[in-house]
Amino acid sequence: MAPEQTPEAPLAAVRGCRLVTLPDNTDPRGSLTVIERGQQVDFPIERVFFVHGVPRQAVRGLHMHRELHEFILATTGSFEVVVDDGFSRARVHLDRPDRALHVEPGVWTEFADFSPDAICLVLASAPYELDDYLYDYGEFVRTARLPGAGSADGRAGTAGRGGGRGGGRVENQTTERPQGADA
Template identity: 40%
Template sequence: MIEEIQLFEIPVVEDVRGNLGVIESGFLPFEFKRVYYLFDVPSSAFRGGHSHILQKEVLIALSGSFEVTIHDGNSKKSYLLNKPNIGLLIPNGFWRELENFSSGAVCLVLASDVFDEEDYIRDFNVFLNSKK
């Protein structure tokens, strides 16, 4: 259900020289095994467009902003990510689409597992059928 999607605050160490966002082991509801980031995404481009069978992810806008639309098979909800101390937790089994990237946007992704093409559902109709 869409209520499983969570925005959460990342601990920040404030310093006059610049702030530090801290994600330590045990902070997330899963141990992450892969970290990757999206950058130089044209504002008209779409990213995502898939669901994971098992993998969970956290998305963070390290710089700039972008919109994440989540679909649970019945309803959808959009989230604007635009602060480096706010993460969006996406459990497995949710379709996600990323769009409206601002200039200079960087999306950090913390994933619960390594890349495995077999874990992806890339066809929206197949995703919808998996929810029945």
């Protein structure tokens, strides 16, 4: 039996997520948008990847990272990102290259509703590592709700590679990748 989804809430209610407005310098020649470590991104960038050519009805992501930070933006087109901390979930519409979503470790993500021209750019705090992924939503929710599983309010979090603000580390969970489940 599939676990119930956590209730929908504003983004501010979801621990470990924040929208970042990127500096956008525009003049008659066009726009230049800047992302700098130590300014908009507070973790070392170890990997960059693009998601594109996604069919409108496809859902991607469907996982949580134990230690990885992600900085997600739509370079073109649009898509939805659902973020879930085990207590609250929010839906974020990304459709501008000067607005990004920072997702800390311990947050479940789902990507959907890609426009035909959508290109999702992700800056990640570490190289790909299968053991960093948790693909079982039920296990994610159970872990997130364990007393003392994370920050002072009991929410799951990690002290990840990129200097996360959460507490404990999510360990010993399912890492088997279902087909088409990674972002």
